[in-house]
Amino acid sequence: MENRFLITLEGLGALLAELKGMGRTLIGPVVRDGAIVYDEITGLRDLPAGWGDVQEAGRYRLEKRDDGALFAYNSSPMAWKRFLHPPALTLWKARRRDDGFRIESEAQAPPLHAFIGVRACDLRAIAIQDRVLMEDRFRDPHYAARRRDVFILAAQCAQAGNTCFCASMDSGPRATQGFDLALTELLHPEHRFLLEVGSEAGGRLLSRVPHQVAGEADWAAALQATENARAQMGRHVDTRNIKTLLYGNAEHPRWEETAQRCLACANCTMVCPTCFCTAIEDHTDLEGSEARRVRHWDSCFTSQFSHIHGGVVRAGIASRYRQWLTHKLASWQDQFGTLGCVGCGRCISWCPEGIDITEELAVIRAQDQNGAGEDA
Amino acid sequence: MDASDPLCPRPAPVRAVHHETADVFTLILDVSAIPGGAAFAPGQFMMLYVFGVGEAPISISGDARDSRTLAHTIRAVGGVTRALRNLRPGDVLGVRGPYGSAWPVAAARGRDVVIVAGGIGLAPLRPVIYHLLRRREDYGHINICCGARSPGDILYTGELQRWREEGDMQVMVTVDHGDPGWRGQVGVVTELLDRVRCDPANTLAFTCGPEIMMRFTVRKLRELGIAGEAIHVSMERNMHCAVGFCGHCQFGPLFVCKDGPVFPWPRIAPFFGIREL
Ligand SMILES: Cc1cc2nc3c(=O)[nH]c(=O)nc-3n(C[C@H](O)[C@H](O)[C@H](O)COP(=O)(O)OP(=O)(O)OC[C@H]3O[C@@H](n4cnc5c(N)ncnc54)[C@H](O)[C@@H]3O)c2cc1C
Ligand code: SF4
Numbered sequence A: 001m002e003n004r005f006l007i008t009l010e011g012l013g014a015l016l017a018e019l020k021g022m023g024r025t026l027i028g029p030v031v032r033d034g035a036i037v038y039d040e041i042t043g044l045r046d047l048p049a050g051w052g053d054v055q056e057a058g059r060y061r062l063e064k065r066d067d068g069a070l071f072a073y074n075s076s077p078m079a080w081k082r083f084l085h086p087p088a089l090t091l092w093k094a095r096r097r098d099d100g101f102r103i104e105s106e107a108q109a110p111p112l113h114a115f116i117g118v119r120a121c122d123l124r125a126i127a128i129q130d131r132v133l134m135e136d137r138f139r140d141p142h143y144a145a146r147r148r149d150v151f152i153l154a155a156q157c158a159q160a161g162n163t164c165f166c167a168s169m170d171s172g173p174r175a176t177q178g179f180d181l182a183l184t185e186l187l188h189p190e191h192r193f194l195l196e197v198g199s200e201a202g203g204r205l206l207s208r209v210p211h212q213v214a215g216e217a218d219w220a221a222a223l224q225a226t227e228n229a230r231a232q233m234g235r236h237v238d239t240r241n242i243k244t245l246l247y248g249n250a251e252h253p254r255w256e257e258t259a260q261r262c263l264a265c266a267n268c269t270m271v272c273p274t275c276f277c278t279a280i281e282d283h284t285d286l287e288g289s290e291a292r293r294v295r296h297w298d299s300c301f302t303s304q305f306s307h308i309h310g311g312v313v314r315a316g317i318a319s320r321y322r323q324w325l326t327h328k329l330a331s332w333q334d335q336f337g338t339l340g341c342v343g344c345g346r347c348i349s350w351c352p353e354g355i356d357i358t359e360e361l362a363v364i365r366a367q368d369q370n371g372a373g374e375d376a
Numbered sequence B: 001m002d003a004s005d006p007l008c009p010r011p012a013p014v015r016a017v018h019h020e021t022a023d024v025f026t027l028i029l030d031v032s033a034i035p036g037g038a039a040f041a042p043g044q045f046m047m048l049y050v051f052g053v054g055e056a057p058i059s060i061s062g063d064a065r066d067s068r069t070l071a072h073t074i075r076a077v078g079g080v081t082r083a084l085r086n087l088r089p090g091d092v093l094g095v096r097g098p099y100g101s102a103w104p105v106a107a108a109r110g111r112d113v114v115i116v117a118g119g120i121g122l123a124p125l126r127p128v129i130y131h132l133l134r135r136r137e138d139y140g141h142i143n144i145c146c147g148a149r150s151p152g153d154i155l156y157t158g159e160l161q162r163w164r165e166e167g168d169m170q171v172m173v174t175v176d177h178g179d180p181g182w183r184g185q186v187g188v189v190t191e192l193l194d195r196v197r198c199d200p201a202n203t204l205a206f207t208c209g210p211e212i213m214m215r216f217t218v219r220k221l222r223e224l225g226i227a228g229e230a231i232h233v234s235m236e237r238n239m240h241c242a243v244g245f246c247g248h249c250q251f252g253p254l255f256v257c258k259d260g261p262v263f264p265w266p267r268i269a270p271f272f273g274i275r276e277l
């Protein structure tokens, strides 16, 4: 079965219009406040044509390109979790009655979304949150309702940012699953898109817009784009025995050193596409007849996160940074059978102190205490 | 109310409120209207919701054989637990659960049992005692060691007396600080362990209380010759959801809500001593 096709720029426009025509809200990349973020788009014209980004530890800057590329940027400060696992969400409402109160779930069908331009690392991040919120002992009905019918048009990376390390985490740069359609943007000799079909829904959509079967040369160009991205990858992590390395270095002096820099601002957890932690807040109206339960993103960097009667468990910032990093790379494996980091680099670019997870890991490995990261 | 939504509490009326100590009380909840509502295993907990105030994880402290009500023994320490203290018979609260792992009571058959409780930690252990009492002859020596801050803080004093007199159990109580009327033991709960009657090779031990108390308890039990696998510990962590979504209750690789709160000692031993984990 043919699985690789070519569409033109107009073809992509038609494809987006079809998706919209099917009643879907398109969420895609747009330029706003000096960054590329994801928001509702109406079609091709809203995409960030000719914009790229430059990222470094603690730095993010947009840069104009002269080639009109639509998908030539890297990790956005926004992750797709905003739409699947919203930053604030009403879980249920309770109303007082004579005989007590009645509770009604707010878990209901959200708008039908189509995600436009999802990167390989972010596809993996979505799969990881699926595992946490839908495929463990309990199923989060709110996440499941948002996740169920979302259409995903992935965008293969043709370039990598300086803070990217998906290749180390085996989550990119080439997306191979988790999408309905995946495009590779080809700029030469003319602007076109190679499309891979990942699902029946993707195939059906493609059949409704003008397309042609891709030739060997087009496929080779697409693979070359991926190799270019791999070669540009600005960061690297050695993941060998990373679980035992981190468990065995819980008392490493590096945690205290990094805590001297870390502001516990929680930026890293907010931008991370896999961080899922939340807090619950209860609200009542003025008469006290209606109560609402709201769930919002929380962060293991806050002190309240671990408070119990008798005190805060993670009183120092060192233990919070250790919790975050150890969860991502070690305990996540025990809990969910995967790494909790996909190498998107967001936490590096958006840390005001430029604290770099790859550097922290390298230091701990270089100063490994008791040989915890060595082969058994 | 949506039965498929694990985050939605169901209403349950308060049947009775028992005053235990100055800041501890027991709520008896009628859950007969909730399908399967009262079925739980000793050691499990519920999320209790006070209208408009919030939810708190609270262990079940009653008899697992009672199919219509749930008992919860609660210490008022903050927002939700103080609001729970204001409830009166007939008031309605919300419940979700039961959640979490259980004490392995079935494994106690034919063995000696050592129960070590600190303060409110006796509450999740009371269902174990009810279970053992029902077929007392199935077990060997049963030892209950309780520690409390002061004589006024001792929970379930009437029952402790009955268990001692009629239950063929060795019930020992100690307090951190005595008062003029106190003629019992003063000191930490681990000192009581010198007097337990058990065959260490054939003993099961259950402990719940402040972490520091549990650390010394486990050390002492090990010194007595009880194997790590025979020791079970109930952990407390901050908890918002009880179903593994909120992330707050993580303890190393474990979620206290779904992997715990009751853990066999070897499972948590690698993480127990690490500061601020
Ligand atoms: C599995 C499990 C079972 C439990 N079983 C029982 C039980 O059977 N009985 C029982 O009484 N308790 C039990 N608990 C403990 C109980 O859940 C807590 O005491 C309760 O959640 C406290 O909620 P609250 O709203 O009343 O107090 P909160 O308002 O949350 O306050 C709790 C304590 O933390 C302090 N605090 C509040 N906010 C902060 C902050 N930001 N920083 C630092 N300190 C703060 C308060 O001063 C207070 O001492 C259990 C806990 C777990 C996890
Ligand atoms: S830990 Fe950092 S690099 Fe890894 S997925 Fe999260 S934000 Fe991306």
Ligand code: SF4
Residues within 6 Å of the ligand: A261, A262, A263, A264, A265, A266, A267, A268, A269, A301, A350, A351, A352, A353, A354, A355
């Ligand atoms: S590591 Fe950086 S982004 Fe994360 S909490 Fe610390 S200062 Fe903030």
